[in-house]
Amino acid sequence: MEKSTSRTIRLGILVLTGTLIFTVAVYLIGQKQDMFRNTFTIRAVFNNVNGLQRGNNVRFSGINVGSVMAVDIQNDSTVEVTLRIREDVRKFIRKDALVTIGTDGLMGNMLVNITPGASHADIIDDNDLLNSFSRIKTDDILKTLNMTNENAAMLTRSLLDITEEIQHGKGTLSYLVYDTTLRMQLYQSIRNLRLATEKTNSLLSDVQLMTADINAGKGLAGYLLRDSSTIMQLERTMHNLQSAALEINKSTDSLQIFIQKLNTGKGAIPTLWQDTTLVNDLRSTLKNLNQGTQKFDENMEAMKHSFLTRKYFKEQEKEAKKSTPKN
Amino acid sequence: MKKLTRFFLTTGEISEFAGRYFREAWFPPYEIQELLKQCFLIGNKSFALVSITGLIMGIVLTLQTRPTLIEFGAVSMMPSMVGIAIVREIGPVLTALICAGKIGSGIGAELASMKVTEQIDAMEVSGANPFKYLVITRVTATTIMIPILVVLSDIISLSGSALVEYLKGGVSFELYFSKVFEYLQFGDLLPSVIKSFFFGFAIGIIGCYKGYTSTRGTEGVGRTANEAVVIASMLVFILDFIAVLVSDIFYEL
Amino acid sequence: MSYDMQHSIDYKTAPVIDIEGLYKAFGSNRVLQGFNLKLWAGENLAVMGKSGSGKSVLIKCIIGLVRIDQGKLLVLDQAVDQLNLRELDRLRSQIGFQFQGSALYDSMTVRENLEFPLKRHPLKQVTEKELELLVTEALEAVGLLNAINMMPSELSGGMKKRIALARTLIMQPKIILYDEPTSGLDPVTAKEISLLINEVQNRFHTASIIITHDLACARISSNRMIILHNGINYAEATYTQLGTMKDGVIQAFFV
Numbered sequence: 148m149e150k151s152t153s154r155t156i157r158l159g160i161l162v163l164t165g166t167l168i169f170t171v172a173v174y175l176i177g178q179k180q181d182m183f184r185n186t187f188t189i190r191a192v193f194n195n196v197n198g199l200q201r202g203n204n205v206r207f208s209g210i211n212v213g214s215v216m217a218v219d220i221q222n223d224s225t226v227e228v229t230l231r232i233r234e235d236v237r238k239f240i241r242k243d244a245l246v247t248i249g250t251d252g253l254m255g256n257m258l259v260n261i262t263p264g265a266s267h268a269d270i271i272d273d274n275d276l277l278n279s280f281s282r283i284k285t286d287d288i289l290k291t292l293n294m295t296n297e298n299a300a301m302l303t304r305s306l307l308d309i310t311e312e313i314q315h316g317k318g319t320l321s322y323l324v325y326d327t328t329l330r331m332q333l334y335q336s337i338r339n340l341r342l343a344t345e346k347t348n349s350l351l352s353d354v355q356l357m358t359a360d361i362n363a364g365k366g367l368a369g370y371l372l373r374d375s376s377t378i379m380q381l382e383r384t385m386h387n388l389q390s391a392a393l394e395i396n397k398s399t400d401s402l403q404i405f406i407q408k409l410n411t412g413k414g415a416i417p418t419l420w421q422d423t424t425l426v427n428d429l430r431s432t433l434k435n436l437n438q439g440t441q442k443f444d445e446n447m448e449a450m451k452h453s454f455l456t457r458k459y460f461k462e463q464e465k466e467a468k469k470s471t472p473k474n
Numbered sequence: 475m476k477k478l479t480r481f482f483l484t485t486g487e488i489s490e491f492a493g494r495y496f497r498e499a500w501f502p503p504y505e506i507q508e509l510l511k512q513c514f515l516i517g518n519k520s521f522a523l524v525s526i527t528g529l530i531m532g533i534v535l536t537l538q539t540r541p542t543l544i545e546f547g548a549v550s551m552m553p554s555m556v557g558i559a560i561v562r563e564i565g566p567v568l569t570a571l572i573c574a575g576k577i578g579s580g581i582g583a584e585l586a587s588m589k590v591t592e593q594i595d596a597m598e599v600s601g602a603n604p605f606k607y608l609v610i611t612r613v614t615a616t617t618i619m620i621p622i623l624v625v626l627s628d629i630i631s632l633s634g635s636a637l638v639e640y641l642k643g644g645v646s647f648e649l650y651f652s653k654v655f656e657y658l659q660f661g662d663l664l665p666s667v668i669k670s671f672f673f674g675f676a677i678g679i680i681g682c683y684k685g686y687t688s689t690r691g692t693e694g695v696g697r698t699a700n701e702a703v704v705i706a707s708m709l710v711f712i713l714d715f716i717a718v719l720v721s722d723i724f725y726e727l
Numbered sequence: 728m729s730y731d732m733q734h735s736i737d738y739k740t741a742p743v744i745d746i747e748g749l750y751k752a753f754g755s756n757r758v759l760q761g762f763n764l765k766l767w768a769g770e771n772l773a774v775m776g777k778s779g780s781g782k783s784v785l786i787k788c789i790i791g792l793v794r795i796d797q798g799k800l801l802v803l804d805q806a807v808d809q810l811n812l813r814e815l816d817r818l819r820s821q822i823g824f825q826f827q828g829s830a831l832y833d834s835m836t837v838r839e840n841l842e843f844p845l846k847r848h849p850l851k852q853v854t855e856k857e858l859e860l861l862v863t864e865a866l867e868a869v870g871l872l873n874a875i876n877m878m879p880s881e882l883s884g885g886m887k888k889r890i891a892l893a894r895t896l897i898m899q900p901k902i903i904l905y906d907e908p909t910s911g912l913d914p915v916t917a918k919e920i921s922l923l924i925n926e927v928q929n930r931f932h933t934a935s936i937i938i939t940h941d942l943a944c945a946r947i948s949s950n951r952m953i954i955l956h957n958g959i960n961y962a963e964a965t966y967t968q969l970g971t972m973k974d975g976v977i978q979a980f981f982v
Binding site: 503584587588591592593595596597598599600601602603607 | 787790792816817819820822824826827828830831832833834843844847848894898
Binding site for chain 1: 507510511513514517518521618619621622623625626628629655658659660663667
């Protein structure tokens with residue numbers, strides 16, 4: 148009898164151990180699925196759930212707070228996802244929280260993320276419908292990434308060609324890169340260029356007016372220049388001058404935008420051009436340009452004093468004097 | 475042709491035998507003492523064997539998969555991978571096969587020798603029901619005890635695997651088991667426990683059938699034990715296959 | 728001598744076992760072909776025959792272990808072949824059966840072996856106290872009270888036979904069927920067993936069929952003998968009467 152009792156005790160220990168382990172395992176798995184805890188449900192509607200399944204985790208700010216209870220198709224374009232959330236996190240989820248579908252790692256399980264919204268909304272109620280946001284799938288990300296990659300490859304290849312050319316002394320850029328003395332005044336020259344072109348502009352409009360007067364036979368110059376062949380020549384010169392100035396205007400404008408972009412550091416180019424020497428080169432070029440336009444300025448000034456056009460300029464001044472007191 | 479006929483005959487007889495178990499198991503007298511004794515003999519006496527094989531299986535599986543997982547940079551997946559492999563498949567099948575060898579042959583040989591020495595007849599003649607006393611107790615005992623052994627074997631296998639991870643990867647036991655349970659689902663645990671019941675029943679019923687219908691004297695005892703092991707092991711694999719198919723259907727739902 | 732009739736056998740009442748025209752075949756092997764047998768209350772009947780002559784089959788038919796093909800088989804006025812399992816169990820609890828190899832339950836002690844049928848008695852509930860009393864009583868009857876806690880593997884052949892007899896007696900049967908009670912025993916022990924059978928008959932007033940090919944045993948333990956030959960009761964008489972018959976088949980046993 149004693150033998151059988153001890154045997155039964157040992158059997159009992161074995162059975163209890165086994166059952167206990169089984170129960171603990173069931174509990175641990177169940178706890179993960181929130182079966183034995185107080186929970187509440189919320190809902191969200193998506194266009195596409197990307198393979199989300201019953202039992203997938205729900206994360207709030209990156210913490211597992213529940214699981215997906217059901218995924219139901221509502222109609223041809225909407226899928227309703229019901230989430231079971233732990234009761235104790237209810238106080239943190241507000242009505243404006245955003246629900247997204249994501250993956251756990253690059254190739255992990257699907258999961259639902261609840262991102263907290265602004266903190267002044269009301270706390271969520273049972274069966275509330277939360278805002279959802281369908282994020283791009285990993286597939287799409289990878290597709291875009293692939294495109295970007297290809298572009299980057301192409302870019303670097305051309306860049307490689309360019310740098311090679313620069314190194315071998317081909318093109319203007321190489322000149323800019325390797326002539327260090329020119330680089331220093333780039334910024335200044337842009338400003339000068341702008342000023343210069345502005346001046347050129349005003350000058351040119353003066354010239355335009357003057358030529359109009361001449362054409363109308365006003366002043367001495369007009370009188371003198373009745374000879375049509377001379378007028379034709381002058382006209383052509385002036386026209387050329389005008390178009391040249393316009394050209395300069397245009398090019399300086401675009402150069403200005405370019406340089407501004409450079410300075411504010413927007414776009415892809417400035418990051419490539421972090422090399423300050425290159426920028427400086429550009430600046431000195433512009434300075435030269437500036438000097439060029441200054442000379443042009445001087446030329447124009449000289450023209451004011453030439454015997455042919457002096458009369459015109461003077462009349463202009465007079466008119467200006469007359470009009471100012473009136474105003 | 476003769477072999478095929480015998481195969482069908484055996485299948486039919488086993489089915490009939492199992493049917494008799496279900497017909498008679500519900501009605502008294504219940505042989506509780508004998509049932510407990512058989513549970514002890516099947517459970518406790520096999521526990522050491524099942525633990526050792528389980529432990530070694532856990533260790534070996536982890537050691538063998540480690541290099542591959544390291545190559546993929548997925549060594550942190552080890553607990554979930556080994557956990558699922560052991561709980562879903564290796565634990566139940568390994569335990570069932572060991573029990574088919576140990577318990578199936580034991581029951582087969584015991585009942586065969588009782589049959590040969592007319593002990594079963596003696597029971598029948600004395601008005602006791604030998605089927606209830608011998609077959610129902612043993613089959614019930616295997617059906618109850620093998621799932622318990624499977625659960626114990628699972629946890630021991632996982633401990634072995636955790637030990638390897640601890641020694642080689644510096645993974646703490648707590649982290650290991652929390653990762654195992656993070657990945658495990660009811661869909662992994664329940665089908666494997668349910669199929670263990672079937673394994674247990676199959677082992678018991680085959681051992682008893684072979685023993686109970688043994689003939690040819692003492693020579694038949696050895697043959698019976700052998701056949702019981704072969705048929706029970708094969709049945710374990712067949713049942714496992716069916717169980718996987720069935721649980722797959724439920725898993726889809 | 729002890730084998731002489733010491734108690735009354737009532738040949739006028741209905742026999743406890745009544746067999747007429749019993750047929751039993753295993754495939755093409757016709758074992759019993761119209762066998763007749765009558766056993767009266769309190770009588771010891773020895774059935775003698777060669778090995779394979781169907782002696783064992785006969786008593787297995789009586790106890791219901793082997794289904795008969797044809798014939799009348801009444802045991803305690805019940806047709807064995809028409810009983811359901813429960814009725815058969817009830818009938819069996821009144822019949823003791825002694826197996827050739829004793830058939831003691833190897834996994835149990837002597838005490839448990841004796842308690843086993845009693846605890847599962849289909850007719851009566853036995854309390855622990857009664858159980859203890861009956862076990863000691865039965866062991867005393869076979870003279871092996873000291874073996875109560877031994878395992879069958881620790882017992883000699885003769886002791887096993889005695890324990891098996893005790894296990895039969897504990898059920899207080901009306902009929903005891905002995906299958907080769909002296910086989911595998913030395914002549915001295917065989918004689919002891921034969922005397923024990925006789926003693927049981929006198930003490931418990933049981934009727935018995937003793938299947939044997941051991942003439943000494945039959946002589947000591949039985950009141951009447953049947954020679955089973957070619958599936959029929961070839962001869963039926965007392966030991967002394969058979970000894971005087973000039974038939975070759977019968978004389979073969981008396982060599």
